[in-house]
Amino acid sequence: MTGFSRRKGTDEKLPEERHFKRLLIGVVVAVILFTVAFLALTWFKSCRSPQDVTSNWFVAWGTWAGGLGTAAAFLIAAFSILVASAHSRFDRRQDAEIREDDLMGQARLLSIYKVDDKGWLSTLPTYRIDNWSKDWFFDVTVPYVDARNAEGHIERRTADLAEKEIRYAEHIPSGEQLTPHRDNSDDEAWFTLVRVHATNAKSIDFAVEYTDASGRRWRQSLGGKIERIPMTKAVPIRRPDRFQPRPPIKKLSGVEAWRSGITQGGITDGLPPLESDEDFLEVIGVSNVQRWKRIERIDEIKFERGGELSSDLEVSVTFGPAAPPFWLIHFRNKLAESGLRYGGGRSYYVQTDRFLCSRDIDTAGLNEVIDAAIQFANDRFEENELAAARRALESRRNRTRSDN
Incomplete structure (x- = not known):
């Protein structure tokens, strides 16, 4: 910080204080000289011509003394104001230095x-x-x-x-x-x-x-x-680097898209084909491969008429255990060939799928159609997707054994 400052622990004073001190010394010297001159001239005049030392003599000197006092008082008052202003400026400057020092705390x-x-x-x-x-x-x-x-x-x-x-x-x-x-x-x-x-x-x-x-x-x-x-603009947006946060929404990978599409009703049209046994294992899941059991129908098939505005018949099929991915595609596609359209479902340990079909369909033969579709899905799943996943799982185990 440029400009004057007063250091702590030293006798260094402000320039205005030094000027005021000189002024006071000058006033004292002037008063002393004036007094000495008055006394000396009065004594000299009284010795040479006592008759001239009259009241007018003292009145004249009193007038000069009054003027000298007025001038001294004016100068002292003016310089006092200057010293007070200097102290005020110094205090403001010191406060600004302290604030600037505090603001620079992190920057240092x-x-x-x-x-x-x-x-x-x-x-x-x-x-x-x-x-x-x-x-x-x-x-x-x-x-x-x-x-x-x-x-x-x-x-x-x-x-x-x-x-x-x-x-x-x-x-x-x-x-x-x-x-x-x-x-x-x-x-x-x-x-x-x-x-x-x-x-x-x-x-x-x-x-x-x-x-x-x-x-x-x-x-x-x-x-x-x-x-x-000085800044008048916001901090610019930085370019992406390796520390960028992960986006809250991201594009699904091929495996994730297959898994999501199958579980949400077999929506797999347009997805890139899976290219390796490892991909099939990722979609099906290791636990599903290890615990695979052929799926069977549970309970009787339920038929429900739609509402007054619907011309469809709702068919509910419960089977277990809950089906892995790909099996559902084979099962639902097979039933679609017989006119049963997938209409949603739910799954936990067992799974229930709902299908819609025309009310004119022969319900007596649906048991055989659905059971045949379940067996068809079991066979196709075991021959294709499950076989590929098992090969990938065996390959993983072989690599683990070789590493150990």
């Missing part, structure tokens, strides 16, 4: 230092920018780095040039975000690096601009000097 906890690592090339000096505070730093940017190149000229490097020209291992941070400092972290995002090619590391010069957790913008030079940067 960003440190810049050179990394001395013998494993790195001497022509590729590295500097670390560490956040030692307990809060975030935003938009950490090095606008440019000045370094001496091989021709001996000072070259100015920027983040865009470093990225565009793809120099080996160069990095200049731009719009990065530093987390609060912590130890033993896998995601060490509380520091970043400045690394450029230079023939002499001593020729490197740069400054770091960053925004603290309170929204104040700062610039810190390589020597540690910190300056405030």
Whole structure:
């Protein structure tokens, strides 16, 4: 902070205080000189011509004394006001320094230092920018780095040039975000690096601009000097990096899409085909492969008439155990060939599927149709999807045994 200041524990005074002291000394000296002159002249006059020492003599000197006193009082009052104003300015300046010091508290906890690592090339000096505070730093940017190149000229490097020209291992941070400092972290995002090619590391010069957790913008030079940067804009959105949070909504993988489509009514049209035995195992699930048991119908088939506005007959089929994926596709597709359309269902330990068909259908023969569809689904599932999943599971076990 520039300007005057008064140091604690010293006798250094403000300039106005020193001027006021000189004024008081001058007034005292003037009064003393005036008094000495009056006394000396009065004595001299009384010795030479006593008749001239009259009341007019004293009135004249009194007039001069009154004028001198008035002038002295005016000067003392004026300089007192100046001293009071100086003290007020000093107090405001001191309060501003204290506030600025408090505001700079987090900004001082960003440190810049050179990394001395013998494993790195001497022509590729590295500097670390560490956040030692307990809060975030935003938009950490090095606008440019000045370094001496091989021709001996000072070259100015920027983040865009470093990225565009793809120099080996160069990095200049731009719009990065530093987390609060912590130890033993896998995601060490509380520091970043400045690394450029230079023939002499001593020729490197740069400054770091960053925004603290309170929204104040700062610039810190390589020597540690910190300056405030006026800000009238919001912190810019940073580019994605490896520490981006996971999106709340993501695209399903092929395996997830098959598993979701099958369990939600066999909606598998347009899905990419499964390409390996491992994919079939992921969709069916290891537990379903290990506990597979042929599915059988449980209870009698139930028939219910639809509402007055519906011309369909609702057929409910309960079977157990609950069917794994793919089995449902074979079962429902087989019944669709007989005119039974899947209309929803529920499952827990056993499963109930509801189908819709025309009221004119022969219900007496539906038992055989449904039982045949269950056996058909069992056979197709065991021959195709379950066989592929079992091969994948056996392959996993073989790899585990070989690793042990």
